[in-house]
Amino acid sequence: MKILIIGDFRRDIPQYMICHARMFSKGFLRCGHDVMEWSYREAILGKSWLNSKKWALKQGKAKADENLYEMVEHYQPDVVFMIEYRLLKEDVVLKLKDMLPKSVFMFWYGDPYFGETDWRVNDITRHCDWFLATSAGRVLEHYKEDNKVAKAAFLPQPCDPDIHYPHEVADRWKSDMLFTGKLQHGSLKMYEQDEDRPALIKYFIEHNNMAMYGDMGYPGVWGKDYLDAIAGTKIGLNINVCNDVSKYYSNRLINYLSNGAFVLSAKVPNAELMFEDGKHLVYFDSQEDCKEKAGYYLGHEAERKAIAEAGTSHAHGEYNCTKISSYVIDMIENGDYSPEWKEII
Numbered sequence: 001m002k003i004l005i006i007g008d009f010r011r012d013i014p015q016y017m018i019c020h021a022r023m024f025s026k027g028f029l030r031c032g033h034d035v036m037e038w039s040y041r042e043a044i045l046g047k048s049w050l051n052s053k054k055w056a057l058k059q060g061k062a063k064a065d066e067n068l069y070e071m072v073e074h075y076q077p078d079v080v081f082m083i084e085y086r087l088l089k090e091d092v093v094l095k096l097k098d099m100l101p102k103s104v105f106m107f108w109y110g111d112p113y114f115g116e117t118d119w120r121v122n123d124i125t126r127h128c129d130w131f132l133a134t135s136a137g138r139v140l141e142h143y144k145e146d147n148k149v150a151k152a153a154f155l156p157q158p159c160d161p162d163i164h165y166p167h168e169v170a171d172r173w174k175s176d177m178l179f180t181g182k183l184q185h186g187s188l189k190m191y192e193q194d195e196d197r198p199a200l201i202k203y204f205i206e207h208n209n210m211a212m213y214g215d216m217g218y219p220g221v222w223g224k225d226y227l228d229a230i231a232g233t234k235i236g237l238n239i240n241v242c243n244d245v246s247k248y249y250s251n252r253l254i255n256y257l258s259n260g261a262f263v264l265s266a267k268v269p270n271a272e273l274m275f276e277d278g279k280h281l282v283y284f285d286s287q288e289d290c291k292e293k294a295g296y297y298l299g300h301e302a303e304r305k306a307i308a309e310a311g312t313s314h315a316h317g318e319y320n321c322t323k324i325s326s327y328v329i330d331m332i333e334n335g336d337y338s339p340e341w342k343e344i345i
Contacts, residue, residue, distance in 0.1 A: 001033045001034070001078040001079055001329075001332070002033070002034045002036070002075060002076065002077045002078050002079070003028050003033050003034065003035050003036070003077060003078065003079040003080075003081055004035075004036045004038060004072065004075065004077035004079065004080050004081065005021055005024060005025055005028075005035060005036070005037050005038065005081045005082075005083065006038045006040060006068075006080065006081070006082045006083065006084050006088060007019070007020070007021025007024075007037070007038070007039065007040070007082070007083035007084050008021055008039060008040060008041050008083070008084055009021050009022060009025075009037050009039035009042065010039065010041055010042060011042075013222070014222040014223025014224070014225075014226075015222035015223060015226070017163065017222075017223045017224070018160065018163055018164070018226075018227075018255070020083060020108070020110055020157075020158070020251075021037070021039075021083050021084075022160075023158050023159075023160050023321035023324075024081065024083070024108070024158070024321065024324075024325055024328075025037055026160065026162075026321055026322070027158065027320075027321035027322045027323075027324060027325025027326070028081075028325050028328075028329075030321075030322040030325070031322060031325055031326050031329055033329070036071070036075050036077065038068060038071070040064070040084045040087045040088060041084075041087060043060075043064040043067060043068070044060040044061050044064045044087065045060065046060070046064070061087070065092055065095075068092070068096075069095060069096075069099065072096060072099055072100065073099065076100070077100065077103055078102075078103055078104065079103060079104045079105075079106065079332060080096060080100065080103055080104070080105045080106070081106050081108070081328070082105070082106065082107045082108070082124060082128075083107075083108050083110070085107070085109075085118070085120045085121050085124055086120065088124060089123065090123035090124065090127070093105070093123075093124055093127050093128075094127060097127060104129050104130070104332050105127065105128045105129050105130075106128060106129060106130040106131075106132060106328065106331075106332075107121070107124050107125050107128045107130070107131055107132065108132040108133070108155060109121060109125075109131065109132065109133040109134065109135075110133075110134050110157065110251070111134075112134075112135065112240065112241060112242060112245070112248060112250065122147050125143060125147055125149050126147050126148055126149065128149060128150065129150050129151065130149075130150065130151050130152075130153065130331060130332075131143050131144075131147075131149040131150075131151070131152045131153070132152075132153050132154075132155040132328070132331075133152070133153075133154060133155065134154075134155065134156055134157055134247075134248055134249070135154070135245045135246070135247065135248040136154040136245075136246040136247040136248070136270065136343045137245065137246030137247070137269065137270075137343075138245070138246070139245060139246075139248070140152040140153070140154065140343065140345050141345060144345050151331075151335075151344060151345070152344070152345050153331060153337070153342070153343065153344040153345075154247055154341065154342065154343040154344075155324065155327060155328070156247065156249070156254070156274065156319060156324070156341070157249065157250070157251040157253070157254045157319070158254070158319055158320065158321040158323075158324040158325075159254045159255065159257075159258035159315050159316065159319055159320055159321065160258075160320065160321050161258065161316045161320050163227070164227070164254075164255065164258035164259050164315075164316075165258070165259065165260065165312075165316075166231055166259060166260025166308075166312060167227075167228075167231050167260070168231075169228040169229075169231050169232040170228070170232075173225075173228040173229050173231070173232035174232040174233070175209055175210065175211035175229075175232060175233045175234070176208050176209040176210065176233070176234050176235065176298055177204050177208050177209065177210040177211070177233060177234065177235045177236075177237055177294065177298075178210065178211045178212075178213075178229060178230065178233035178235070178236050178237065178256075178261070179201050179204075179210060179211075179212050179213075179236075179237045180212075180213045180214050180220075180221065180226065180229065180230075180252060181213075181214050181215065181250070181252060182214055182215045183197060183198050183201070183215045183216070183241075184241070194239060194240065194241065194242055194243050194266070196239060196266070196286070196287050196290070197239045197240075197241070199287060200237065200239065200287055200290055200291075201216070201237070202216075203287075203291065204237065204294065208294060208295075208298070210237070211229060211233065213226075213229060226255075227255075227259055230255060230256055230259040230260070230261050231259050231260050231261070233261055234261075234262060234297075234298060234304065235261070235262050235263075235264050235294060235297060235298065235304070236252075236256035236261035236262065236263050236264070237264055237265075237290075237294075238252055238253045238256060238263050238264070238265035238266065238281075239265070239266040240266065240268070243266045243267070243268050244268070244269065245268060245269070246268065246269040246270045247268065247269070247270050247271065247273070247274065247341060247343075248268055249265075249268065249271075253265060253275075254315055254319055257275075257280070257281065257311045257312060257314070257315040258312060258315040258316060258319070259312075260308060260309075260312050261308060261311075262281070262282075262297060262304045262305070262307055262308035262311070263280075263281040263282070263308075263311060264281070264282050264284060264290065264293055264294055264297070265281050265282070265283055265284070266283070266284060266290075267283035267284070267285065270341070271283065273340055273341040274341050275311070275314065278307070279307065279310055279314075280307070280310055280311040280314045280315075281307065281311050282297065282307065318339070327339065327342075331344075
């Protein structure tokens with residue numbers, strides 16, 4: 001098959017070293033399919049004489065869209081796999097569907113869900129054959145029932161063992177505990193997030209030599225520095241902005257596991273269908289439970305390392321980008337896929 005990926009393939013900032021669009025591209029290629037990458041942001045900026053997103057949207061988007069249509073006319077993809085939704089608009093999707101009446105349109109949504117659909121996602125997904133999300137349960141039901149998506153399925157965050165793997169790091173990256181990322185997601189208000197998250201992070205910074213990157217006055221890390229920070233920690237703390245959505249984890253979890261960290265994680269509904277407690281990682285149920293388990297595993301190195309190694313092996317084996325991409329192919333060809341955690345409505 002010929003697969004067009006519409007995403008953000010920016011090469012100008014280091015965090016896109018592990019961008020999802022790139023991982024799916026590698027996965028589809030390894031599954032034996034041809035891939036055409038369309039980097040929306042780069043295309044728009046390339047058509048604007050000012051290197052500014054604000055001005056590029058005014059000056060370059062229409063020209064970029066025309067280039068997209070021209071490329072599609074010549075490439076004639078069998079599948080249009082969309083990850084971008086901030087720049088991609090409904091009129092463009094409708095035009096592509098008109099040009100490609102026999103092609104399969106799919107949209108993968110990697111962001112968290114806070115109880116309301118995003119109108120930008122709605123405008124795209126209502127025209128898709130498949131809506132794929134890193135959240136399950138009520139999220140899939142919401143998009144299926146309220147937004148009239150043809151089919152909705154759970155598809156978790158992938159890793160790339162070419163880049164994600166345990167490795168030796170310089171002393172500057174070594175820590176007892178680690179948390180990376182923002183305490184808030186976008187415009188989400190503090191009182192709407194899981195209250196344990198900021199409280200635990202502040203506690204561990206003060207008491208357990210936690211390295212913090214990306215918030216609370218601490219600088220962020222990207223690219224190789226990000227991977228080194230994970231590989232150099234004894235315990236990676238994983239807790240979402242919200243932890244009540246079935247199977248949803250941010251990419252923090254798979255990044256930590258696949259880079260060799262022992263993961264201490266908040267437990268979301270149906271999490272053990274994906275990662276087993278005490279085998280691939282360790283779950284906690286409360287702030288006190290988290291503090292107690294952190295202390296225990298910091299003091300029991302052999303147990304901690306055994307779980308970390310098993311977690312990395314499981315992440316590399318079951319959630320690598322080739323395997324996750326193969327499930328997408330299964331959905332296209334058979335309308336189904338096979339993992340224990342599967343969910344299609």
